[in-house]
Amino acid sequence: MGQIQVMLPTRRAVSGQTTWDRLRRVLPRVPATSFLLFWTGFTIFAFVWIVVSSFKDNRELFASAWALPSALHFENYEKAWRLARMGNYFLNSVVVVSISTAVIVGVSAPAAYVLSRIPFRGRELITNGIIAGMGVPYQVLLVPLFVLLTNLYLVDTLPGLMVVYIALSLPFTIFLLTGFFRSLPSELEDAAAIDGANEYQVFYRVMLPLASPGIITAAIFNFIGLWNEYMLALVMINDQNKRTLSLALYGLQGSMQYTSDWVGLFAGVVIVMVPTFILFIVMSERVIAGITLGATKG
Amino acid sequence: MRKERKHIIIPFLLPAGLLYLIFFVYPALQALVVSLYDWSGFTPTWTFIGLDNFRELLRDRVYWGTLGFTMMILVVGGMLVFGIAFVFTAILSSGIRGKKFFRAVLFFPNVVATVALATLWAFIYNYNFGLLNGFFKMIGLKQLGSITWTGPGLITWAVLVAMVWIYVGFYVVLLLAGVDKISPELFDAAKVEGANQLQIFVRITIPLLWDVLTVAVVLWGIGAIKQFEFMYAFAGIRPPRDIWTTAVYMYVLAFGKRDAVFRMGYGTAVAVTLLILVIIFVLIARRLMRREAIEY
Numbered sequence: 001m002g003q004i005q006v007m008l009p010t011r012r013a014v015s016g017q018t019t020w021d022r023l024r025r026v027l028p029r030v031p032a033t034s035f036l037l038f039w040t041g042f043t044i045f046a047f048v049w050i051v052v053s054s055f056k057d058n059r060e061l062f063a064s065a066w067a068l069p070s071a072l073h074f075e076n077y078e079k080a081w082r083l084a085r086m087g088n089y090f091l092n093s094v095v096v097v098s099i100s101t102a103v104i105v106g107v108s109a110p111a112a113y114v115l116s117r118i119p120f121r122g123r124e125l126i127t128n129g130i131i132a133g134m135g136v137p138y139q140v141l142l143v144p145l146f147v148l149l150t151n152l153y154l155v156d157t158l159p160g161l162m163v164v165y166i167a168l169s170l171p172f173t174i175f176l177l178t179g180f181f182r183s184l185p186s187e188l189e190d191a192a193a194i195d196g197a198n199e200y201q202v203f204y205r206v207m208l209p210l211a212s213p214g215i216i217t218a219a220i221f222n223f224i225g226l227w228n229e230y231m232l233a234l235v236m237i238n239d240q241n242k243r244t245l246s247l248a249l250y251g252l253q254g255s256m257q258y259t260s261d262w263v264g265l266f267a268g269v270v271i272v273m274v275p276t277f278i279l280f281i282v283m284s285e286r287v288i289a290g291i292t293l294g295a296t297k298g
Numbered sequence: 299m300r301k302e303r304k305h306i307i308i309p310f311l312l313p314a315g316l317l318y319l320i321f322f323v324y325p326a327l328q329a330l331v332v333s334l335y336d337w338s339g340f341t342p343t344w345t346f347i348g349l350d351n352f353r354e355l356l357r358d359r360v361y362w363g364t365l366g367f368t369m370m371i372l373v374v375g376g377m378l379v380f381g382i383a384f385v386f387t388a389i390l391s392s393g394i395r396g397k398k399f400f401r402a403v404l405f406f407p408n409v410v411a412t413v414a415l416a417t418l419w420a421f422i423y424n425y426n427f428g429l430l431n432g433f434f435k436m437i438g439l440k441q442l443g444s445i446t447w448t449g450p451g452l453i454t455w456a457v458l459v460a461m462v463w464i465y466v467g468f469y470v471v472l473l474l475a476g477v478d479k480i481s482p483e484l485f486d487a488a489k490v491e492g493a494n495q496l497q498i499f500v501r502i503t504i505p506l507l508w509d510v511l512t513v514a515v516v517l518w519g520i521g522a523i524k525q526f527e528f529m530y531a532f533a534g535i536r537p538p539r540d541i542w543t544t545a546v547y548m549y550v551l552a553f554g555k556r557d558a559v560f561r562m563g564y565g566t567a568v569a570v571t572l573l574i575l576v577i578i579f580v581l582i583a584r585r586l587m588r589r590e591a592i593e594y
Binding site (some may be wrong): 023029030032035039040042044046047049052053061062063064065066092106107108110111113114115118120126130133134135136137138139140141142143144145146147148163164166167168170171174198199200203224227228229230231234235240246249250253259262265266268269272273276277279284287288291292 | 302303304305306307309310311313314315317318320321322323324325326328329332339340385386388389390392395400401402403404405406409410411412413414416417418421422424426427428429432436441463466468471472475478495496520523524526528530531545548551552553562566568569570572573576577580
């Protein structure tokens with residue numbers, strides 16, 4: 001008994017809580033919580049429904065958006081994959097996005113390491129100069145980049161698109177990775193140097209492995225961002241054979257006006273969505289950690 | 299100690315530095331030059347016209363219309379995004395079950411291709427078989443069920459709702475990350491003192507979240523001002539002017555194949571005004587949100 005009395009002044013000891021107390025605590029949260037439930041419910045439903053609808057035929061869709069498909073019309077996917085050539089474009093995207101991501105991370109990691117851990121004159125200036133690029137709307141760069149790529153005979157080629165993707169992704173990636181490298185302890189780095197490792201070894205053998213969560217996060221971010229991008233591809237790519245998947249989906253959307261093939265379009269949407277969806281399911285913690293780090297270190 | 303450390307600076311910086319200088323800094327500087335010329339993109343003749351492109355902008359009603367919609371996204375969209383994100387952050391940080399699940403679902407639209415999201419919303423708003431009209435018809439609200447959501451007047455709001463839906467999750471993740479870094483002892487102490495949830499959120503959470511919030515606002519501004527992909531894909535190959543952002547107008551002027559204007563110089567001048575807008579926004583945001591660091 002004595003013990004309980006000592007605890008009572010907090011007023012929130014569970015034993016002293018009446019139903020009324022609890023109600024008064026929970027009730028104000030009900031509208032906001034309902035809103036959250038509605039929002040997430042809507043989001044899940046919307047995505048599920050576009051997948052469900054991608055298995056209907058157009059007649060069923062036009063009759064009622066709410067009915068379930070009578071049979072699974074896989075031919076929508078067949079059509080999107082072959083007729084709309086999304087299979088080819090899928091491959092284009094895999095190549096362009098994988099190589100771009102690898103190069104982006106490959107050149108950004110050493111740069112970020114130097115900028116975050118080695119003091120030298122002009123470091124601030126260079127770091128800020130690169131990070132300032134995050135604020136430049138791509139529209140500013142479109143015409144000059146188009147001209148530059150034309151002069152280099154890279155316009156309307158996949159390598160040209162990759163170069164654009166790489167250059168434009170550097171500010172964000174270096175911003176993210178400098179934050180990561182800065183957060184690493186310097187003891188291991190110093191110990192390795194004392195043990196006689198040269199500076200390249202310090203970086204590749206010690207610091208890079210330590211920073212691997214950051215590197216993976218940066219890679220995922222770039223992969224998802226570039227996989228989904230279509231504006232730069234729209235400007236730089238003209239040849240139908242060289243479209244990326246997102247650009248192809250944009251094209252499919254455009255031709256909808258004439259074909260009215262909504263279910264085919266939905267199949268295209270699902271094809272575009274699946275890779276990033278899987279990546280997100282598997283890696284959501286890393287994706288979310290990336291935003292966290294980028295923002296709370298900045 | 300570690301004198302040779304300096305030796306790796308140049309080799310480590312060079313690859314990224316060169317790519318950035320050639321394919322980012324140089325085009326950015328050249329944009330300022332291009333914006334002073336009249337150039338169609340096909341002819342080799344570049345006619346220097348000084349600030350004429352910018353003078354023309356002042357009288358260009360389409361430009362001001364698109365700028366109005368861009369500002370609407372920036373300001374109205376921003377208030378909605380941050381208002382809702384705050385509500386969700388407050389709930390999710392109050393020890394609710396399934397926090398990670400909710401966070402992941404809220405964030406999910408941010409990993410989906412914008413053009414896919416545009417298709418999804420076109421499906422939701424479709425007059426004949428859209429999910430929204432279908433829903434209203436199903437619960438017997440015939441009048442609400444026969445609204446043309448993408449008709450004139452409504453379409454800007456239709457797009458705005460979709461924007462808010464996409465981006466709320468991103469800012470919830472950001473704000474939640476900030477909240478998670480606040481020491482739980484502070485919340486416990488406040489509870490002991492008898493503070494309610496709202497007081498705790500306003501007096502403790504927001505002040506300690508201020509730095510993250512500043513970053514979030516800057517990111518929103520940068521992102522909102524260059525919105526292009528959703529609007530340009532939302533209503534088929536030729537989106538109505540009501541939902542042209544300035545970024546869409548820039549594209550139409552310089553590259554749009556439907557209208558075939560090909561005014562590269564004028565388009566770039568339009569883009570330069572977007573850059574100026576970003577700079578002004580960032581300066582104002584940082585000025586307004588500057589304050590002494592708070593540590594309890």
